[in-house]
Every structure is written in structure tokens, then in C-alpha cells.
Amino acid sequence: MDRNSRILITGGQGFIGKGLGAFLSRSGFSEVYSLAGTRDGFDLGNDSSIGWAFDINPEVVIHLATRLPTEENCLDYPAGMMYENLFVTTKVMEEARMSGCKKFIMVWDSSCYPEHQILPYKESDLWEGAPYWNKRYYGNTARVLMELNMAFSTQFEDFTGVNLIFPEVYGPNSRFNPRRNNVIESVITNVKASQQEGIPLRVKGSSKASRDFLYINDAINAIYYAMEHAVEPNTYNVSQGEDINIKRLHEVVAEIAGYNKEIEWMEEKIDIKERSFLNISAIKKDLGWIPKTNIKEGLEKTIAWHDKNLSVAFISPDSILVP
Numbered sequence: 001m002d003r004n005s006r007i008l009i010t011g012g013q014g015f016i017g018k019g020l021g022a023f024l025s026r027s028g029f030s031e032v033y034s035l036a037g038t039r040d041g042f043d044l045g046n047d048s049s050i051g052w053a054f055d056i057n058p059e060v061v062i063h064l065a066t067r068l069p070t071e072e073n074c075l076d077y078p079a080g081m082m083y084e085n086l087f088v089t090t091k092v093m094e095e096a097r098m099s100g101c102k103k104f105i106m107v108w109d110s111s112c113y114p115e116h117q118i119l120p121y122k123e124s125d126l127w128e129g130a131p132y133w134n135k136r137y138y139g140n141t142a143r144v145l146m147e148l149n150m151a152f153s154t155q156f157e158d159f160t161g162v163n164l165i166f167p168e169v170y171g172p173n174s175r176f177n178p179r180r181n182n183v184i185e186s187v188i189t190n191v192k193a194s195q196q197e198g199i200p201l202r203v204k205g206s207s208k209a210s211r212d213f214l215y216i217n218d219a220i221n222a223i224y225y226a227m228e229h230a231v232e233p234n235t236y237n238v239s240q241g242e243d244i245n246i247k248r249l250h251e252v253v254a255e256i257a258g259y260n261k262e263i264e265w266m267e268e269k270i271d272i273k274e275r276s277f278l279n280i281s282a283i284k285k286d287l288g289w290i291p292k293t294n295i296k297e298g299l300e301k302t303i304a305w306h307d308k309n310l311s312v313a314f315i316s317p318d319s320i321l322v323p
Contacts, residue, residue: 005029019220045087054099058096061092061105069138074135102160103227106145109165119277134271188303206246212244218291219238242294
């Protein structure tokens with residue numbers, strides 16, 4: 001790809017977006033335009049905003065400005081999440097097409113896969129049943145929009161759509177926001193808080209629960225590979241490609257952090273999808289992408305960044321004002 005190609009990143013001030021923009025600049029791309037989100041005053045739902053954003057006529061659009069499947073979004077605001085993802089993504093895709101975009105890359109969360117566990121999930125499994133109930137609205141929306149990207153690619157000859165499906169992305173510079181329900185961030189926070197207070201860590205959950213993860217640099221590199229090497233429209237799983245047991249994850253984090261007290265695991269069935277991990281053979285074969293950071297290396301880098309930049313503390317329930 002020409003290093004002078006115009007590249008537009010929506011959601012450019014998010015965790016992945018910031019890292020991607022910096023990576024592309026370091027790689028010599030001179031025409032990278034990164035859009036902030038609504039918190040910073042830019043709303044892609046407004047016709048005037050989206051028209052202004054596409055005045056640059058980008059050749060590549062990387063669409064990261066989506067509402068993620070947090071517990072708050074999925075359970076408290078499911079209609080708002082569905083509407084915003086459908087409305088904004090459809091407008092962005094159509095505006096991109098009309099502006100001469102050649103490649104449209106979207107990123108979605110792996111909770112779009114069916115409830116029943118055909119593991120590891122292949123891209124061909126996407127429509128083999130409904131997503132787990134607590135991610136149903138996000139999952140169905142993501143699947144429809146990925147199909148729309150393929151439909152645009154079918155109807156419009158010069159438009160190539162690429163869908164990337166990520167598991168939880170982690171690493172340095174994550175905001176460690178408890179409202180996002182990220183597993184690794186929660187485990188690190190709980191271990192560090194227990195370590196600081198010198199108390200045992202008590203964890204409730206199923207010892208069978210597992211997930212896969214993706215280190216931030218590998219996530220960014222996958223998007224770059226889609227930019228550089230994808231010549232046909234397609235959907236790709238992107239992951240470390242390992243099934244990581246959550247109970248074992250606590251033990252690894254504790255070991256890296258130097259937490260030497262007992263972890264009290266209390267077996268309890270929780271109403272979430274028990275296991276999920278992705279088959280990444282397609283992106284390896286088609287684009288030549290492979291993950292470079294294993295879970296232990298990624299955790300070591302993330303914990304080192306956390307220790308340097310963040311602190312943890314317990315909050316007494318008595319100090320919280322209840323309306």
C-alpha cells in the first residue's frame with residue numbers, strides 16, 4: 001500500500017484507535033486521519049459531521065467507532081446500542097463508498113458467535129445459532145453489519161470489505177474501566193488490590209470457564225495486515241488462538257505480580273457463556289498474520305505498565321451514596 005494513501009480511523013481516540021494511529025505514523029503513512037468519539041464532541045450520527053469527515057476522500061476506512069457489548073450496554077441500553085451501531089455504521093459505510101473508499105475494515109467482538117460452543121469458533125459458524133442471551137442484541141447487530149460489508153463488496157466492484165472479529169484486547173494504555181467488564185483488567189485490579197491490602201483474594205466463578213485474548217500490538221498488526229494484504233472481501237477471526245482457563249489466569253497474574261497469598265476460588269455457576277475461543281487458521285493462511293505475544297509476555301507488559309501508571313484501592317460500601 002502506498003504510504004501516501006489517505007486512511008480514516010473512526011473511534012481513533014479509543015484503546016485500539018490510538019495505538020493504531022501511532023503505529024501507522026511510525027510506519028511512514030503520512031495521511032492518517034483519526035476521529036474522536038462523542039465524548040470529545042464528534043458525532044458520526046450527524047450528517048454534517050460525517051460529511052466533513054469524508055471530505056478527505058479516504059482510500060481506506062478503519063471503523064472502530066462502535067458501542068461495545070459491556071454489561072451496561074447489553075442489559076440496560078440494548079435498543080440504544082443496537083440503534084447506534086446500526087445507524088452510525090451504515091452511514092459511515094455508505095459515506096465511505098460514495099467518497100471512493102477502496103477498503104473498508106471493521107472490528108467486532110467475538111460475542112457475536114452462537115451460544116452453543118462449537119470450539120474453536122470458525123468464521124463459518126457465525127450464523128449457526130443465536131448469541132448467548134446477555135450479548136444477543138450486540139451479537140445480532142454485529143453479524144448483520146458484517147453481512148452488510150459483504151453486500152457492499154458484492155454490489156460495488158471497487159469496494160472491498162474486511163471484517164475482523166476480536167476477543168478481549170488487552171495491554172498497556174488500557175483504561176482499566178470497570179464498566180467495560182474486561183476479564184484481564186479485572187483480574188489484575190483484584191490481584192493488585194489484594195496484594196496492596198495484604199488479604200486473600202476471593203473469586204467466585206466456574207473453574208471450567210475459559211476465554212481467548214489478544215494483545216494490543218497483535219490487534220493493531222492484524223488491522224495493518226488487512227490493510228496491506230486483503231485483496232478479497234472476507235471475515236477473519238483474530239486471536240492469540242489459545243483457550244485460557246480463567247482460574248489459571250488468576251494464578252498466572254498472581255505469580256507475575258508477586259502476590260503470594262492464597263487465592264480462594266469459590267465454585268459458582270455464573271450466567272455467562274462458559275467458554276469461547278477462536279480458530280485463526282483463515283487469517284494465517286490468507287493474510288500471513290500470526291500473533292507474536294503469548295499470554296504470559298502480554299500480562300508481564302500489562303502489569304508493568306499498570307504498576308507504573310495506575311493505583312488500586314478498596315472502596316467501603318458505607319462511603320457510597322445511594323439515592
